[in-house]
Amino acid sequence: MDTLRRIGGYAPLRSYAAIGDGRTVALVAGDGSIDWLPLPELDSDSVFCAVLDAERGGLFALAPELPYTVERRYLPETNLLETVFSTSTGSVRVTDAMTVPSDGLGPLRELSRRVEGIAGSVAMSWRVEPRFGYAGAETSLGWRAGVPVATAGADAMAVCSFDAGTPEIAAGAIHGRFEAHEGSSTLIALCAAHQEPLVIPARAELEARLDTTAAVWREWSDGLTYAGPWREAVMRSALALKLLVHAPSGALAAAATTSLPEEIGGERNWDYRYCWVRDSAFMLNAFLGLSCAPEARAYFWWLMHASQLTHPRLRVLYRLNGAARAPERSLPLEGYRGSRPVRVGNAAAGQRQLDTYGELLQTAWLYATTDHSMDRDIGRRLAEVADLVCEIWEQPDAGIWEVRSAERHFTQSKMMCWIALDRAATLADLGLIPARHAERWREGAEAIREFVETQCFSEAKQSYVRSTDSEELDASILLGVVFGYGDARSSRWTGTIEAIQRELAHGPFVHRYSGEDGLEGSEGAFLSCSFWLVEALARTGRVDDAVALMDELVELRNDVGLYAEEIDPPTGDFLGNLPQGLTHLALISAALAIATETAR
Amino acid sequence: MSVWGAIAGGFAGTLVLTTALRGANELNLTRIDLPFLLGTAFTSDRTRAKAVGYLLHFLAGMVFALIYYAVFVAIDSSGWWLGAAFGLAHGLFSGTALVSVLLPLVHPRMGTPSTAATSVALLEPPGFMMLNYGARTPLVTLVAHVAYGTLVGGFVLMAAQ
Numbered sequence: 001m002d003t004l005r006r007i008g009g010y011a012p013l014r015s016y017a018a019i020g021d022g023r024t025v026a027l028v029a030g031d032g033s034i035d036w037l038p039l040p041e042l043d044s045d046s047v048f049c050a051v052l053d054a055e056r057g058g059l060f061a062l063a064p065e066l067p068y069t070v071e072r073r074y075l076p077e078t079n080l081l082e083t084v085f086s087t088s089t090g091s092v093r094v095t096d097a098m099t100v101p102s103d104g105l106g107p108l109r110e111l112s113r114r115v116e117g118i119a120g121s122v123a124m125s126w127r128v129e130p131r132f133g134y135a136g137a138e139t140s141l142g143w144r145a146g147v148p149v150a151t152a153g154a155d156a157m158a159v160c161s162f163d164a165g166t167p168e169i170a171a172g173a174i175h176g177r178f179e180a181h182e183g184s185s186t187l188i189a190l191c192a193a194h195q196e197p198l199v200i201p202a203r204a205e206l207e208a209r210l211d212t213t214a215a216v217w218r219e220w221s222d223g224l225t226y227a228g229p230w231r232e233a234v235m236r237s238a239l240a241l242k243l244l245v246h247a248p249s250g251a252l253a254a255a256a257t258t259s260l261p262e263e264i265g266g267e268r269n270w271d272y273r274y275c276w277v278r279d280s281a282f283m284l285n286a287f288l289g290l291s292c293a294p295e296a297r298a299y300f301w302w303l304m305h306a307s308q309l310t311h312p313r314l315r316v317l318y319r320l321n322g323a324a325r326a327p328e329r330s331l332p333l334e335g336y337r338g339s340r341p342v343r344v345g346n347a348a349a350g351q352r353q354l355d356t357y358g359e360l361l362q363t364a365w366l367y368a369t370t371d372h373s374m375d376r377d378i379g380r381r382l383a384e385v386a387d388l389v390c391e392i393w394e395q396p397d398a399g400i401w402e403v404r405s406a407e408r409h410f411t412q413s414k415m416m417c418w419i420a421l422d423r424a425a426t427l428a429d430l431g432l433i434p435a436r437h438a439e440r441w442r443e444g445a446e447a448i449r450e451f452v453e454t455q456c457f458s459e460a461k462q463s464y465v466r467s468t469d470s471e472e473l474d475a476s477i478l479l480g481v482v483f484g485y486g487d488a489r490s491s492r493w494t495g496t497i498e499a500i501q502r503e504l505a506h507g508p509f510v511h512r513y514s515g516e517d518g519l520e521g522s523e524g525a526f527l528s529c530s531f532w533l534v535e536a537l538a539r540t541g542r543v544d545d546a547v548a549l550m551d552e553l554v555e556l557r558n559d560v561g562l563y564a565e566e567i568d569p570p571t572g573d574f575l576g577n578l579p580q581g582l583t584h585l586a587l588i589s590a591a592l593a594i595a596t597e598t599a600r
Numbered sequence: 601m602s603v604w605g606a607i608a609g610g611f612a613g614t615l616v617l618t619t620a621l622r623g624a625n626e627l628n629l630t631r632i633d634l635p636f637l638l639g640t641a642f643t644s645d646r647t648r649a650k651a652v653g654y655l656l657h658f659l660a661g662m663v664f665a666l667i668y669y670a671v672f673v674a675i676d677s678s679g680w681w682l683g684a685a686f687g688l689a690h691g692l693f694s695g696t697a698l699v700s701v702l703l704p705l706v707h708p709r710m711g712t713p714s715t716a717a718t719s720v721a722l723l724e725p726p727g728f729m730m731l732n733y734g735a736r737t738p739l740v741t742l743v744a745h746v747a748y749g750t751l752v753g754g755f756v757l758m759a760a761q
Contacts, residue, residue: 105644105709105721144724144732145711153734154628156724195625196633197733198724200711205721 004030004070009054010337011035013574016051017072017081017560018240018256019111021098021213022247025256026111027051027578028081028096030070030559034060039155040109040194042246042253043273043320045133047150047157047192052259052342053333058131060190062094062113065123065177072559077221078214079239081560090120092180099209100216107158107191107199112210114187115164117180125177126188128159134331134344141169147200148174158191162203225291228595229547230587233554236561237584238290241283244581246320250298251275251306252283253320255565255577261339262523262566262576269339271346272565272577274317274326277303278355278400281362281483282585288370289592300367303360304378311381312388314356316402317349325349351398352407355479357389358416361423362483368432379433386424387437390444393417394451399467400476401512409468411456414448415480421445422484449486457492463499464492472515473503475529478536482589488539497536505533508552509569524566524575527556531586535593543597550590563587601673603666605759609683609752610665614658616751620744630740631733632726637699640723641707661748664690668752678760683753684746691745695729695738 004015015030024044027036035050035057049057066087073082080097095114099106115124132139132152139152148167149158161167163186165176178186189206191199201209220242226234244253255272262268280303287296306322307314315324328345335342364382368374374382399410421441428435455468466474477496481488504511509525510533530553537546557563558574563583565576624630636646638660639653668686672678704710704725711722729738 101646103644105640105646105649105723107721145722149724151631151732151734154625154631156631158724193631193724195628196631196636197726198631199721200724201721 006031006054008337010051013260013336013564013578014558014572016558016562016578017074018243018562018579019079019081019096019098020243020256021100021109022242022245024098024109025243026096026098027257028083030072032061032063032070032083032085032094034096034111036257037111038273039157039192041320042244042256044194045137046135047130047132047155049131049134049333051257052331052336053135055334056131056135057333058129058135060111060113060126060128062115062124062126062188064092065125074236074239074560075214076218077235077239078217079243080210080214080217084118085122087122090122090180090182091118092116092122092124093118095210097210097213099206099213102205102209102212104205105199106201106205106209108194108196109192110201110206110209111190111192112187112206113189114185114207114210115180116186117182117184119182121182122180123177124180124186125175126161126164127173127175128190129173130157134333136332139172141172141174143169144198145200149198150174154195156193156198158198158200160187160189160191160200160203160206162187162206164188223291226289226591228591230550230554230591233557233561234290234588234591236557237587238286238292240562240579240584241286241581242295243579245295245299246275249320249322250295250302251318251320251322252279252299252581254279254317254582255580257577258344259335259339259342260564260575260577261336263339264336264575265338266523267339267341268523269335269341269343270348270577271326271328271344272580274319274346274349275303275306276317276582277307277314277359278316278353279359279582279585281359281366282582282589284363284366285592286585286588288366289588293370296367297371300363303363304381307360308381312384314360314385315349316351316353316356317346348398348402351402352395353400353402354389354393354395354397354413355400355410355416357385358419358423358483360385361420361427365423365427368427368430374427374432379427382424382427383434383437386421386441389417389420389424390437390440393444393448400479401474408470409455410474411452411464411467412474412476412479414452414456415477415485416483418445418448418452418485419483421448452485453492461499462491462495464496466513466515470515472513473500474513475500475504475510475526475532476512478529478532481536481539482532482593489541493536493540497533497540497542500533504529506569508549508556509567524568526566527553527563527580527583528565528586531583531590534590535586538590538593538597541597543594546590546594546597550594553587601669601678601756602759603669605756606665606669606672606752607662608759609668609755610662612755613665613748613751614661617661617744617748618654618657620747621740624736624740624744629734630737632730632737632741634699637703637707637710637723637726640709644709644721664748665752668749669756672753672756678753678756680750680754680757683756684750686753687746687749688742690749691742694745695741699730700726700728
């Protein structure tokens with residue numbers, strides 16, 4: 001990779017790699033700049049958000065002073081990023097990681113950057129511009145015990161550097177420069193505190209934690225089992241997802257960022273640092289499929305715990321700590337390449353999305369049929385959720401895509417209501433949830449099926465359509481065949497897949513839907529939809545087509561194996577928040593489905 | 601005057617002081633965390649440090665209440681306002697000397713102005729009036745200590761009536 005070219009100070013979204021510690025995630029651009037870091041948690045305010053405001057957002061730059069080329073990778077089976085800068089005078093290796101706590105007293109959060117000279121001599125410079133509170137808080141720079149620190153309110157960050165030149169404070173930044181020689185080793189660490197005094201670690205402790213962190217990731221990866229095709233992509237997806245799992249609760253954030261645009265310069269900019277119920281079934285399927293039972297169990301229990309306050313109704317999303325409210329507001333930031341507004345919080349939390357009930361019951365079914373057990377109290381609550389579905393499935397909703405126009409009778413929502421009642425009846429048959437209302441659930445499922453087959457199918461297109469009284473198409477309908485609505489080999493599903501390929505797909509790219517959604521502008525191709533198409537092709541017997549499409553999609557990941565939410569078909573640029581959990585979940589699900597169908 | 605009044609006042613005062621500091625912490629007014637500072641003098645385990653620190657902080661609260669009591673007896677006077685004045689003095693002493701100068705000297709993990717290269721983690725030193733932990737820290741700690749002193753003085757007075 002040549003020297004990364006920024007446009008107006010903004011790195012291409014495709015150039016970002018992610019590092020994290022189970023509490024928060026930092027984005028590292030291809031030129032070595034850390035442009036995004038919320039602290040202390042993933043959904044907290046950021047200290048670096050140059051990805052949302054190149055001028056004011058704050059960053060941690062580290063790069064050679066001379067022109068360079070870059071080679072990057074994650075160290076095998078870890079989330080430690082290795083960047084090799086090669087210049088005309090020599091080369092250096094930078095290892096970036098957010099370290100995990102060790103036995104001794106360590107900082108609340110710690111980000112370490114180790115710079116090792118590989119060959120020759122390379123002049124390096126580094127610059128930390130801390131801007132707490134999404135660059136809105138007044139950040140002070142000073143010294144503690146000879147270490148430069150940045151503070152703002154209850155937040156503080158020490159910049160600990162070793163053999164990295166003499167750090168200086170000037171113009172709102174902490175910076176330094178040094179010469180890396182063959183065999184030299186430099187360490188720069190950000191040590192953060194929130195609502196407590198700073199802990200400033202010694203170099204030996206930092207080095208030890210960096211090595212321990214690599215070992216911890218390798219140990220976790222060793223526990224994954226997947227022997228099918230596209231193994232590298234599947235394993236990287238699992239590691240990317242693990243970055244999005246909030247360690248204290250088990251909740252899975254939809255992505256690590258907010259407001260990275262679905263259209264450059266557009267208004268489709270959302271905060272994805274919350275846990276969507278929509279992702280739950282994929283989460284369990286993926287983690288159980290890769291033998292990550294502890295994560296799957298933790299997630300299911302967190303989901304049931306979080307939804308307790310709103311029971312039997314579900315919120316569309318929950319905060320990582322289980323809170324149900326995520327009020328939306330705009331920040332006074334420029335936005336990625338002028339894409340405004342920059343939002344934090346998500347107003348979709350208050351929407352009605354009927355599909356979530358299907359995803360919850362599918363999740364419970366996956367959990368119960370793997371563990372062959374269900375807690376009695378959880379079982380009772382699931383039965384009450386099924387009762388609620390019988391009452392509300394006839395209502396219109398905002399759908400899985402959270403449209404901000406008027407509510408409609410979305411086909412995918414109805415199909416997922418059918419899934420909810422079908423799974424509830426199955427769980428009742430297995431004696432895992434109370435069966436008192438099982439007959440009512442079966443009657444409800446039959447009524448929904450009748451509705452879908454008569455109101456949501458277009459004879460003209462020979463396809464299920466986006467909503468009743470519409471000829472529009474919607475790729476989310478593919479989730480019907482993925483989750484088992486109807487007979488996968490029926491002519492209706494065959495026709496639907498062909499129609500989606502005909503009208504929404506362009507090569508490997510699939511757009512979400514045709515028709516309006518209450519927002520201005522357009523968007524790129526939605527990568528999850530492409531993987532859903534792969535899975536649908538596999539489930540309907542077109543395994544060769546599924547394999548061919550999967551091969552194309554795997555090539556679309558960035559240089560370190562990550563995906564964003566969307567992709568711009570003409571340029572291949574990433575769009576939307578990243579790394580995107582749903583895309584990586586859909587990739588794993590598609591790979592598992594192909595492996596299953598191939599084995600038949 | 602009754603020593604039991606001082607003990608009861610020390611109990612209530614420490615409860616209020618600790619809660620006030622923790623509340624200010626949660627409101628992002630300050631990064632001061634006295635139990636964390638005290639506990640890390642004995643252990644590097646964060647969780648254990650906070651548990652030990654809360655215990656030590658509580659004991660310190662009782663000891664200070666007895667010192668207040670000794671002064672009340674010596675001057676043969678006590679009361680809410682006198683307690684508040686003692687609390688203010690106590691808060692100023694903590695900010696200028698006790699926590700900012702004396703604690704770093706005895707704390708094995710706390711940095712001082714003369715700290716050089718080290719092989720173990722250092723805790724951020726508090727600085728004058730503990731300003732290193734945030735610009736509002738002096739105000740928060742003074743208010744909390746005034747509340748503490750008021751309760752000790754008041755309880756001693758009530759016990760004497």
